[in-house]
Amino acid sequence: MSIIEVNGLHKEFLIAKRETGVMGAIKSLFKREFTKKEAVKDISFSIEKGEMVGYIGPNGAGKSTTIKMLTGILVPSAGEVTVNGIIPYENRQANAKNIGVVFGQRTQLWWDLPTIESFELLKAIYRVPDKRYKENMAIFQEILGLDEFINTPVRQLSLGQRMRADIAASLLHDPPILFLDEPTIGLDVVAKEKMRTFIQEINREKQVTVILTTHDMEDIEKLCQRMVLIDHGQKVYDGEILAVKERFGKMRTLVVDLEETSKQLYVTGGALVKQEGYRYWIRFNRDEISASDLITQISQTHNIKDLTVEEPVIESIISRIYQEGFTEQHETVHI
Template sequence: MAIIEVDQLMKEFKVAKRETGFLGAMKSLVKREFYTKHAVKDVSFTVDKGEMVGYIGPNGAGKSTTIKMLTGILVPSGGTVKVNGIVPYENRQANAKNIGVVFGQRTQLWWDLPTIESFELLKEIYQVSHSRYKENMDTFTEILGLDEFINTPVRQLSLGQRMRADIAASLLHDPPILFLDEPTIGLDVVAKERMRTFIKEINKERDITVILTTHDMEDIEQLCKRMVLIDHGQKVYDGEMAVVKNRFGKIRTLVVDLEQHSKPLTLEKAEVFKEEAGKYWIRFNREDISASGVITQITQTHNIKDLTVEEPEIESIISRIYQEGFDGVEQPIPVKSGS
């Protein structure tokens, strides 16, 4: 059953043109010209209850704009959104009770007060019953170790502690849906791991639907079975993470460090896509040629000092989808220099 329905969602912003120079400034005082920026174009998807979806895209792709429309603080320019049966922007406060939101870049806790005070405030804001509040606090304290810092003012918390407090805060009122906007940004490896474990657990134990935006590929790989990729406001891919990995997993990268040489490196069924100070990055399809096949070709003309074969990382896959589109990727690999 779909808990989030997004259909042909659009968002356009009118942006004032800034004219340069003195005359331009004078002109814009009297009459300003605008151009339209399409932040989200015709995006549709549905999310079922209990799903965990990665909403992935480069900076400025329209991720946050979509999330803001789902939370109700932005009104779509076209299309429809429904979150748990409610149209968010029409009924913002009712929608607020159904969602929890965490922004990795900013805190929703009261900066100057001990962490516990913010929790108590949220209890009143969302009218959480005393017993439920206590239950939740106990659970979160246990998993997230909140008791280490519950009496410390938020401004003195480390980023890891702050994020733990923030995610606990977003869940106090038992929302069926959780939006996480870059929840692991800036965290160290241990803190990231802890955060992921927690997200996985609440998704499983409480059947909370999670929508996650992130730039951290580890997050996507570990947390999301499904991912929705958007770029330039448009949906590029929506489907299983595993499919993406399979489909593009055949591409391997070989990095070789060559001795001084004069001849150019020419290869069959493989191509050099980056070169830097005697180091070459070579891309090949595992089905066309094996790594040893590529190496043999190189050794015929050059001496190899060092080499490594890189496993396909989701990161490079995604960056290729960004650059070339989902369908174009399987085509013969276009040569890009220096990228």
């Protein structure tokens, strides 16, 4: 059985309609009208032990709502969830022992106290045996370098340090499952890299199953083999990241710098998408025309000074999926 099993998950909220003006406010005191908002609609997926899955979607897509149902914070309106064999909302406390949670924007550490005290308190809350505690702390200190700030109050930590402490805190009780809600938000490049290495390491060594939400596509590309993409509460895609790149990554952009000329550039098989001075951006489908064919074509009429071929980053691929839906696209625009 999969470690996480989600079946036909559904969550709707009633949102009170607010009427404008003083009269509206008075009216709403006595009679409130509600609109139904479906935050999560019929989502199903299952995650195997040891997997590292990116859970992606634009703001308001229903990512956090799903995570909250998996952690037992929210009760679903319909559908089934099991996490490590436990139904989270029915048995929240038992579920809490199996999961580690990091909310990137909110720390779970004791703000005013030296960092080490938060670990001691979490040790008591989760009843981590002394031996496990010492072993785990040794590992965290080695990989995350907690030593350098372990006696500093949390409020004085840099964001990178705080995230490191937070992630260590969430793993103190050896949970088999880890939820990371935007673990790299606001971090600089070096801190991001450190964080990613650590996540990879614990996934590999402790076989921790990781569910990760993020807006940073590099996180996904570097960490996850699989991603679940949701939009407007519905699952849009679930599968390998490579497959997404395969399907949406066919489009390339050829950027050419031409020598000064009065002749207008014409190309067939590609679309001229942008022009700045004598620099042209030509978008083309890899399956329909090769870059070298395009270049040959251009060089027949113009002198090329410089050129590059840009591959799409996964970010732009995803934003196109949001806009167009996950259907096969054939884009051939001729000018």
